[in-house]
Amino acid sequence: MLPGLRDYNVPTHSLGKALLLGIAMLGATPFIVSASSSEATVFDSKPWLDDLDQAREAVATRYANLEWLVLEREVDLSALFADTRHRVESAANAGEARAAFDRLARRFGDGHVQFRWPADRSPSQSVGADCAALGYNERMQGLPTAALMPGYSPIDASGNVFPAGLIHRGHHSIGVLKIGVFTPQGYPALCASAKTALQIGSGQGCDEACADRIEQWASNRMSADLLAQLGKLKAVGADVLLIDVIDNGGGSEWAEAAARMVTGVRLKSERIAFVRGNHWVSAFEKQESELRRAAQSAPAEDQSWLLALADAVQHRRREAATPCSSSPLWQRQRLSCSWLGTGFYATGLLDSSEEAERLRAKPWARLVFTPFQYEYRAAVWRAAVIVLVNGGTGSAAEQFAAELQDNRAAIVIGAPTAGAGCGHTDGGTPTTLKNSGAVLELPDCVRLRKDGSNEVMGIQPDLLIGLRNEDGPHRRAARISQKLSEAVNLALKGG
DSSP states (O other): OOTTOEEOSSOOSOTTTOOOOOOOOOOOOOOEEOSOTTSOOEEOOHHHHHHHHHHHHHHHHHOTTHHIIIIISOOOHHHHHHHHHHHHHTOSSHHHHHHHHHHHHHHTTOTTOEEEOGGGOOOSSOSSOOTTTTTOOGGGSOOOSGGGSTTOEEOOOTTOSSOEEEEEETTEEEEEEEOOOBSGGGOHHHHHHHHHHHTOOTTSOOOHHHHHHHHHHHHHHHHHHHHHHHHHHHHTTOOEEEEEOTTOOOEETHHHHHHHHSOSSOOBOOEEEEEOSHHHHHHHHHHHHHHHHHHHHSOHHHHHHHHHHHHHHHHHHHHHTSOOOOGGGGGTOOOSSOSEEEEEETTBSOSBHHHHGGGTTSTTHHHHBGGGGSOOOTTSOOSEEEEEEOTTOOTHHHHHHHHHHHTTSOEEEESOOOOOOOOBSTTOOOEEOTTTOOEEEOOOEEEEOTTSOBGGGOOOOSEEOOOOTTSOHHHHHHHHHHHHHHHHHHHHTTO
């Protein structure tokens, strides 16, 4: 995958790298035409209908999961847009029209599809180095659930962002680790520590490069915190690791680094597919250029290999430039061409750290294996692993669970996940609607699992637990506790 991938539901400091999970917030830019000060205002739906046509065109040309929506979810796109059009035409005010657009996004059943309204959008550039202004918010974190199980005993956190503890079941000691979110933006304390370490004062300006420095430092601190907690759990005798990602909405590519820390299995990442068009043409052009530039200064034994990778990227660029019309899908018919292009992997040009590990010290290593942008140590934990998920687990958290499940490195328990899948790369392909100013976000990539299925379908647990949205956290914990011994046995048997 390309550098800059972020899968989450909250915009961050950098619109150039942001990925949104797709729950549209409320805001309003009304269109009202007044006949006169003495006459009642009359709502004009025409500008909204023009915006709807623009949104339809964007979906028809830029939406990665279009085939899945029609052929797997069996959504009648033409009928869906016709229904939305009728709702807009019948709207009595801007609020009702906006609600029709938000309803349209929800009907996709894709966590990365949303309309962002002008009142909800964050500024594109931070004016100060305040962590809140930079997008750091602890409310991004999913709260611990497994830690509420009977018999849970916490271990000393000492400022660590990942709460951990121990539960004893029979002859086994289960280390419980909570990862609330896979992005440093969910941990304001890390931002504050980064500013101190990098000598960035709150009163000074902080542009995108400054914010990236803070994020990089905080990401590496997350790796250090995860390493420390895994070490503590091993020290207190844990022989099974339970990773709680309930209500974890996603995050950044750090999820790939984290996955490699919690298993001794050499993971192979998911394959990426992409939407044909200018966005990915430009991305591949940039990637090809960086590889050829790296080859110029590389030793002879690396030069030909880098140039071969550049040629492979060039081939993908040509594929991205070859269009495929979605017209048959709007008639609920299959395409005669391939809607998506075949990319590389969620970890870049290489799918496995086994192949990439020998390259870690190379100055261009992160060009071919993106987890190398983070400081992490592979295979810190080598024993059995359980991943706990629910309907609030999405995006990069699904990527984390899917990769461990597909490589038989962990068993997944809980409830089916949100089904957000891949999101946006290098800023994505946002469409600003010309009248309302709303921004339509559509995912431009797809992560394909080992069996070829689209990750947007959600992760099905190996052991289902009846976790309901209506249940309180303690009730959920009680349901998990009832299945814990069964989960441990499955994990020890390798699923």
